[in-house]
Amino acid sequence: MSSDEDFSLVAEQNEDTIEGIQALIKDYQKKYSVILEEQEDLKVSIKERQEMTQKFKERTEKVTEGLKKDQISFKEQMAAEKAKLDALKQEDCELMEELQRLQAELKKEDSQNAQLKERADVFSKMPEKNFVFSGKTGKADDAEEFEMKPHIRYPMEEGTALITFEEEDVAANILEKRKHKVDLGGECHITVEAQPVHLMMPSLVEIDTDICPHRVLVSNLPKMDTEMLLNKLEIHFSKSKNGGGEVESCDFLPDSGTVVIAFVKDKIAEDLALTEHHKVDFYKNKHIVRVTPFVNGTITNLETRTSMCPRTVLLTGIPDVMDRETMQDMLEIHFQKNGNGGGEIEAFLYNPVGQQILALFGSAAPEPEEEEEEE
Numbered sequence: 001m002s003s004d005e006d007f008s009l010v011a012e013q014n015e016d017t018i019e020g021i022q023a024l025i026k027d028y029q030k031k032y033s034v035i036l037e038e039q040e041d042l043k044v045s046i047k048e049r050q051e052m053t054q055k056f057k058e059r060t061e062k063v064t065e066g067l068k069k070d071q072i073s074f075k076e077q078m079a080a081e082k083a084k085l086d087a088l089k090q091e092d093c094e095l096m097e098e099l100q101r102l103q104a105e106l107k108k109e110d111s112q113n114a115q116l117k118e119r120a121d122v123f124s125k126m127p128e129k130n131f132v133f134s135g136k137t138g139k140a141d142d143a144e145e146f147e148m149k150p151h152i153r154y155p156m157e158e159g160t161a162l163i164t165f166e167e168e169d170v171a172a173n174i175l176e177k178r179k180h181k182v183d184l185g186g187e188c189h190i191t192v193e194a195q196p197v198h199l200m201m202p203s204l205v206e207i208d209t210d211i212c213p214h215r216v217l218v219s220n221l222p223k224m225d226t227e228m229l230l231n232k233l234e235i236h237f238s239k240s241k242n243g244g245g246e247v248e249s250c251d252f253l254p255d256s257g258t259v260v261i262a263f264v265k266d267k268i269a270e271d272l273a274l275t276e277h278h279k280v281d282f283y284k285n286k287h288i289v290r291v292t293p294f295v296n297g298t299i300t301n302l303e304t305r306t307s308m309c310p311r312t313v314l315l316t317g318i319p320d321v322m323d324r325e326t327m328q329d330m331l332e333i334h335f336q337k338n339g340n341g342g343g344e345i346e347a348f349l350y351n352p353v354g355q356q357i358l359a360l361f362g363s364a365a366p367e368p369e370e371e372e373e374e375e
Helices: 003-014 018-124 168-177 226-237 267-275 324-336
Strands: 152-156 160-165 179-185 188-219 247-253 258-263 277-282 285-316 345-351 357-361 369-374
Touching (some): 160 168, 160 324, 168 179, 168 285, 188 267, 226 247, 226 258, 226 277, 267 277, 267 285, 324 345
Antiparallel strands (some): 152 357, 160 285, 179 188, 188 258, 247 258, 285 369
16 A cells, blocks of 8 residues: 555544544454464464474484384394204204214114124034033133134244243243353354244234135035045035036035035025035935035234243354254253253254244244234
8 A cells, every 4th residue: 555545544534533543443453463363373383383393203213213123123033044044954964964874874784784694694504513521610700711822934044943941931041141152062162142032923813704605515524535525525416406506616625524515606505505404325325414605704804913932042143064963962952951041942943054944833832922012
């Protein structure tokens, strides 16, 4: 509104009464008050909206932070579950490997059990032999240990001799003195050296046995000529009606008095062993022989120990100055005399220069004493 219009309005208002003007002023004052109130309400509303906006903002931040934490927690949980899954997979692999190992061991044990059963069947079918017990009986604590004395071949060098004394102390004295001056008569003498005798003795022998598929062992044989016996057995067991077949070889074992028959085909030996007892015609005399499996043996483990003979002494450095018998007599006479530190001689073996012989250590030889073990 321009100033002219205002003036005309005032003029028009001035034309009214004072009461009218006052009423108009009050009306404007009310309008102004309403405007002020509306302005205050607007400020309050703005403030409330600002506060609400702040609250929504804070709440949004909290929700966002919560979502981030939940996301991190979910990732950690997923990682933990993945680790558990990996651990379970690893455990499953280990269990599978353990299962395969146990299955392999079980298969090995089954194979060993089969071999043991086979050996047990073999031992139950070994040739029968009568024994006479002439030992003593007693309590289990007083039982004597079983000992096996092996026969050992000891190579002797030239110009050496082996002396076995009856007493161990005599051999110890001879070894302690070492150098010995032996009088050969007149002004002649020789000097020999005494050395201990060390032998390699078996301390443990393990043998793996298996049944030969094409051989059998025939026992319980009659007393007769060996060649005739082999001929009769070969003829009998080569016939198919007797359960036999083509014979490859037929050999007599003199140490056990048994015969080993080898067949061309494998199945024949097994069938004959299952029947076990066979009636064979030996010149119109029927005789029952026993047929059992032939067992092959392979040494799988052999442990030895070095042992020294306590009563046997080796003499070295014996020259070739007289015949063998005379030299042996001179040596025996010297080492039998107590004045020379000797004693009673149980055995004497002399190997002169130019010869090489093997000395046999067996049941008749002195038992060696244990010194150290070797494998």
